Amino acid sequence: MNNQVLKLFSDIVSIQSVSADSKRHKEILEAADFIKKELLRLGCHVNLYQKENCPPLIIARKTVSSGVKTIGVYAHYDVQPEDPVDQWKTAPFKLTINNGKILGRGTADDKGHLIQTIAAFGNLIDKNKLTNNLIFIFEGEEEVGSGNFEELIKKDPLLKEIDVFYVMDFGMETSDQPEIFFGLRGLIAFELELITGKKDLHSGVYGNRVYNPINVLTGLLSKIKDQETGKILIPGFYNSLRKPTKKEWENLLKKKQVDKELKKEAEVFTTFTVDKKYPWLSTKIYPSFDLNGIIGGYVGEGVKTIIPASARAKFSFRLIENQTPDNVEKLVNDFVKKNIPGGVRFSLKTLGKLEPFYTNIDNRYVEITDKIFKDIFGRESLFTRSGGSIGAAATLSYMFKKPLILTGFTLADCNIHSPNENFDEGMFWKGIVAMERIFAQ
Ligand SMILES: [Zn+2]
Incomplete structure (x- = not known):
């Protein structure tokens, strides 16, 4: 049985379904197929929804009967690009087991969870022990922002029958501490270009007389x-922010991260915080702003004034x-307009939006899963x-508006989005057992 599951895992990892690379769209289709x-082999009714x-x-x-629960499971089959390739110790698209780790691009994010889902389902079918209806939702564009997810999901009327969703695209810090996530940050990304004229100018002849777009841009940012x-x-930015409840606070304060650990993990020389009392919550309960690139x-070499x-x-x-991306988009547009001198031309484009995620964990599905x-x-x-953010x-x-359990079985050292991505071998098999029990709840 295990060999069969590993073969399936190895086969899917070997398909280079990199959604960011349009040249590999063929591989995306191949993975979906x-x-x-x-x-289909396991007896499911399968639909592929696509747009352009x-x-x-x-x-x-897979429908068992109409009188039982319907469990929905989400995972994604697209992966991040493999570069920098020279930093991989094994071939990125060849599943390799080394020192208790299953290595390969997409093993942790998110093909491992997808294979665990299929394996757990297959085991229950084999044992004739599937007692609930299952609906699998496997996305192919998570790594590029889930731009069509909402539109495509609406095409399937049967999703309304789902009683509880399991979103399997997360992990746990250590192998003995399961984690269930009730909140994720949303995201909005922009590109801003400023143009002050038709050509570069001599700073001696024109300095103090014409606007310098880099000065204006950095001043504004x-x-x-x-x-x-x-x-x-930005005025109004914090207006709609939801504050954690007392119970959420209690939960959030259970897991601390001291500065020393953060420095080691991120390999940075120093840190700062928006929350002096609970610095480790700075990334979890506060919005943040970051410049991602500037040009x-x-x-070049030497001086060019x-x-x-x-x-x-x-x-x-x-x-x-x-906070909604739409609302923040408007605030940022107003702010930019207001802070650029008249006559300086600019274009502000929104490159992507993801809503923040929050779910109430006071329900029996969370209790059962726990x-x-x-x-x-x-x-x-x-x-x-x-x-982080998961659009789906x-x-x-x-x-x-149904209970949703966001969880997963990868560990802190799984290197998602980085070279040497891996799924811990022990966690991979244990996760299948857990999924079996979830499906048979
Ligand atoms: Zn993912």
Whole structure:
């Protein structure tokens, strides 16, 4: 049995389904087709929803009867690009087991969870012990922002029947401490270009008389946040922010991260915080602003005293629930307009939006899952939040308003999005056992 599961895992890892690379769209289709065939073999009814050239959304269902629960499971089959390739110790698209780790691009994020889902389902079919209806939602464009997810999900009327969603795209810090996430930050990303004229100019002849787009751009961007505290200074930015409840606070304070650990993990020389009392919550319950890239002017060797004609920056905000990307988009547009001198031309483009995710964890599905996790991993679950964003979790949560459990079995050293991505071998097999029990709850 295990060999069969590993073969399936190895086959899917070997398909280079990198959604960011349009040249590998063929591989995206190949991966979707591979998964479809496997689900058909296990007796599912499978639909592939697609729009133009976007990756197919796979929705598969196995109906046991109409009087039982319907459990929905989300995972994604697209992966991040493999570069920098020279930093991989093994071939990125060849599943390799080394020292208790299953290595390969996409093993942790998120093909491992997808294979665990299929394996657990297959085991229950084999044992004739599937007692609930299952609906699988396997996305192919998570790594590029889930742009079509909401539209495609609406095409399947049967999703309304789902009683509880499991979003399997997360992990736990250590192998003996299961984690269930009740909140994620949202995201909005922008690109801003300023143009002051048609050509670069002599800074001696024109300095003090014409606007320098880099000066204007950096001046504007530095007004967005207080460098000391990280506080965002755009008027109205914090107006709708939801505050954690007392119970959420209790949960959040259970897991601390001291500065020393953060420095080691991030390999940085120093840190700062928006929350002096609970610094480790800075990434979890506060929005943040970061410049992601900036370009303009002369950066070659030696001196070139010019006033450039244009400058460009990419920047993004992480958002907390009740803030919406649409609302923040408007605030940022107003702020930029107000802070650029008249006559300086600019274009501000929104590159991507993801809603923040929040779900209430006071329900019996969370209790059942917590109990299953305790039996398998030895401890009660930690209920926590993450600073990252998963568009699908937010979309499923606000569209269907059903209990949603965001969890997973990868460990802190799984290197998602980085070279040497891996899924811990022990956690991979234990996770399948946990999923079996979840499906048979
Ligand atoms: Zn993922």
